[in-house]
Amino acid sequence: MNRNSENSGSNRGYIVLWDRVFIAAAIFLIIIIGVISLIVFLASGDSESNNKNVEKQIIGSSFKNNSSEPEVEEDVDRTLNCTVVIDAGHGGEDGGCTDYYETRLEKDDNLAMALEVADRLEELGIDVILTRNDDTFIGLQERCDIANEANADLFISLHRNSAFDGSGVEIWVSNKEPAEDTLLAQNIMDAFAEVGVSNNRGVCYGYIGDQYSNYYVNSVTEMPSCLVEMGFITEEIDNELFDKNFYEYADAIAQAIYKSAEELNVLY
Ligand SMILES: [Zn+2]
Known part of the structure; x- marks a missing residue:
């Protein structure tokens, strides 16, 4: 009985030992599974974040295509290679003319208007040179030089x-009535008329009151040119239209210039 008891005690010792081995193995397996799960989880997390990054890049790139960020415009500019002054x-x-109230x-x-039109042309991929972008006096010859030298x-x-x-x-337009200048002027006139004007006075040649003279800029610039009189500052209705339709006029002018550039084959 004692022996048996010893024997059975000895058997219990083995059972306890094996239990410990199993428990240790189980813990080891749990740790291994835990580590593997952690590695898998981290790997999938990385791949998700990679996917998100790709998505961001795609969204970013499509956003860039629709944006007016300068770096995108520069890309387009290089493609079109068209310069408008x-x-x-x-x-x-030189304040120019003024309304009755001065x-x-x-x-x-x-x-x-020049700044607004320039923005729109740049969005369309055209290089724009402004003869002035602030309230500075610029002589007529200098304005022509800027355009000719560029x-x-x-x-x-x-x-x-x-x-x-x-x-x-x-x-x-110049009194020589050049076809290209006339096309440019007519496109801009049509675009204005489409937005709405108090009176469509059309394309005129020469200089006001003297068809044998020309506006200096039309005479001295070496590329197709025109001088746009955007309504009478002395007329209330024209000032109201200028203010009310300001952005539509800017769009109209820019679109007309773009169309003219296409038709004159200078958009390349
Ligand atoms: Zn003027």
Whole structure:
């Protein structure tokens, strides 16, 4: 009985020992499974974050295509290789014409529109040179020099008109009536008319009151050019239209310039 008891005690010792081995093995296995699970989890996490990064890049790239960030515009600019000079008439000590109350200066309207048109053209992938981008006086010869030295493709001078009586938009071209300049002017005139003008005064040749003279910028620039009179600053209705349709006019001018560049084969 004792022996048996010893024997059985000895058997119990083996059982306890094996139990410990099993427990140790089980713990070891649990640790191994835990480590493997952790590695798998981390690996899948990495792959998810990689996927997210790819997604971000894709979203980022599609966003970039639709954005107006300068670096994207530069990419487009290199493709089109078309340069347009936008000339904001007057500036600095030369205020241009003014309304009857002398509170509104032509130079300010011209600059505001020039900056807006320039932004839109750049969005369309066209290189723009502004003869002035602030309230600075620039001589007429210097404006022409800027365009000629840059070998620009098109030149558009922006102005407001004035008169005791008169309203509407008109666009001036050299009295030599060059076809390319006329096409540019007509496209801009049509675009203005589509937005809405008080009076479509059309494309005019020469200089106001003197068909044998020319506006300096139309005469001296070496590329197709025109001088846009964006309504009469002396006429209330034209000022209201200019303010109300400001962004539509800017769009219209930019689109008309782009269309002209296409038609004149300078958009390449
Ligand atoms: Zn002017």
